[in-house]
Amino acid sequence: MNNSNRTIDLANEISKVLALAESGEMDPQTIADTLEGIEGMMEDKFDASMSVIRDFEANKKKCKEEAARLSERSKHWDRQAFNLKKYLLECLRASGRKSFKTATNTFSVKKGSLSLEIVDEDALPDDFVNSQTQIVNEIDKEKIKKILSENLKAIEALQEKGADVPPELLNAIPGAKVVRGEETLSVR
Known part of the structure; x- marks a missing residue:
């Protein structure tokens, strides 16, 4: 010892x-x-x-x-x-x-510094206005995280038992994954 x-x-x-x-x-x-x-x-x-x-x-x-x-x-x-x-x-x-x-x-x-103030955007000549169309994708991150977290827990449980992990669990939602962070110390 x-x-x-x-x-x-x-x-x-x-x-x-x-x-x-x-x-x-x-x-x-x-x-x-x-x-x-x-x-x-x-x-x-x-x-x-x-x-x-x-x-x-x-x-x-x-x-x-x-x-x-x-x-x-x-x-x-x-x-x-x-x-x-x-x-x-x-x-x-x-x-x-x-x-x-x-x-x-x-x-x-x-003298005070110059600053621009737009008083009527619609009155500006087209040469000074750039118009853009923007597509906004809203991702339901909570829903994805919930599904993938449940899958990860199932995968870890199977791995602890030494069982094979079905392929459908490994890539449940293509384009997204959950990652378990580093272990931390919990003190109560």
Whole structure:
């Protein structure tokens, strides 16, 4: 037996003990005692890891909250700067000047940028209008997913039993497939 206390090594030890149990090389009491000891250490490791995970998740939440707070604070300063610039523009206009120089800055009234506004689309000459016909396909993804998910479960059940999978299950809806994502850890 390995004396490592790493979680993965403990998990591998359980696998080895179970293999020895299947081969009949260990008596049932030794197997039970060994598994009980290893599983006790693994419980401690898993619980400790979960505690660290919860701390990480709490820190992530705090970071998101702080980011939202700082974003709102940033918008506040943007509004303050915008309002002060607007005030200085009003002062320049009131003085009748287009520019004003200080020792460190030059303030100028800048013309507004141009933007296009279509007031009557039907009145525009044809040279300026491109007409298009668009075909929109609406796919019933939920229906397809339901059928293919049921098929995948049936295929997996047959494979677990070692049975052959009928071809009609393999390509139930041509042009679509469901894919099982990576395994994840569920903790309750």
